[in-house]
Amino acid sequence: MSVAVLIVDDDELVRIGLRTILDAQPDLRVVAEAADGAEVPPLVARHRPQVVLMDVRMPRIDGIQATRRLLATSAEPPRVLVITTFANDEYVYDALRAGASGFLLKRARPAEVVEAVRVVARGESLLFPAAIRRLVGAYGRRNADGLRTARLTEREGEVLRLMAAGLSNPEIAARLVVGVETVKTHVGNVLTKLGVRDRTQAVIAAYESGFVTPAG
């Protein structure tokens, strides 16, 4: 029997992409799609998916809320795999509290998406996006802050803060009195650890995670 999957994302392009990836697998089967958290309960009741791929950002009812309600009201709730753009610590916390079984970055490669669905389908948890998970598995350390700063080193934190202040690499280099090459290394590490693609997304993640806050 193949694994039944429900896709919940307000972006049709993402839904199509996920469906294409998942339906290409003989052991996976997309049984329904929803564009909003409000549509989830009836679809779950009708199709009884084992796994729900849930976006966090949606109009009206977001993924965290939808997950919370789903797991609270259902007798045999499906496993929820939360999809997010950023390896965001706040989301990690909120989604865990809501009962999510795992995380998936939107930028994950198809093979990672497929594997993530299989993992949660067989009852295991996938507490971190692939990239982060690899880091945790490889280096397996967590500092006193726990997850607060996604285990950025002190220097990387400084660099992220300056990125979030709008500084370019040469400007950061001047500020920290190091070479531009060094800054590039730190920036690259920050991008990898946060699971984002470019500095703009890193800054967004910094704001969304509360690493930096508006005003002040």
Next chain:
Amino acid sequence: MSVAVLIVDDDELVRIGLRTILDAQPDLRVVAEAADGAEVPPLVARHRPQVVLMDVRMPRIDGIQATRRLLATSAEPPRVLVITTFANDEYVYDALRAGASGFLLKRARPAEVVEAVRVVARGESLLFPAAIRRLVGAYGRRNADGLRTARLTEREGEVLRLMAAGLSNPEIAARLVVGVETVKTHVGNVLTKLGVRDRTQAVIAAYESGFVTPAG
């Protein structure tokens, strides 16, 4: 008699830069520097500057607050020229309410800095940073929203929102079903209107102005 200027900025590099620029002018004279809003009142009392170059972001007492207190408690208050990194509408509003005479972008060229100080010193107001001011002067329109969105057009607002979601130009083009060239045009217009250098700073400005908000 030369114009006495007080520089208030928590960043020493900025202070040095401003002092260098201003002291190079025969008609301008930096009489003191402060790194925090709390230091301002005594320095103003002692040196009686005609113009205070005030940063908005400072520890403890920020520039808006310092401006408000300064103008409220002094009999012959100096003119306050607020320095900010972004042509941010919230700041425009707050600083105007606080009594600031003008705005200055940190990225302004030395000649613009000097001219701005001269303008406010002779009692005129400089309500917008040079870039914005040019726009206002050239096109001189303000829509129903007033200043809320820095007079971004609807399309430009959409583009900024997608930028703040971490999308690249090609991704935005796909989302809006237009060409990448078109997106580049909009992005360029947004950067100009916000008075910022790159998309990262645009996203920061979007967060700082409340155009987009963390979480959700």
Next chain:
DNA sequence: AACCGTCTCCCCCGCGTGGGGGAAGCTCAG
């Protein structure tokens, strides 16, 4: 009808950015 603003698309060009490596010196824990 003429104008303006917006949205659309195009050209060219420089350069910062980000990914792929590697390598050195340092500190600290085992």
Next chain:
DNA sequence: CTGAGCTTCCCCCACGCGGGGGAGACGGTT
């Protein structure tokens, strides 16, 4: 001492980004 982690700097390279132009089409206002 040995190794791991952090920080520093270097190489190469592809490409997205941003600035400088220009231009056509549409809708609204004057």
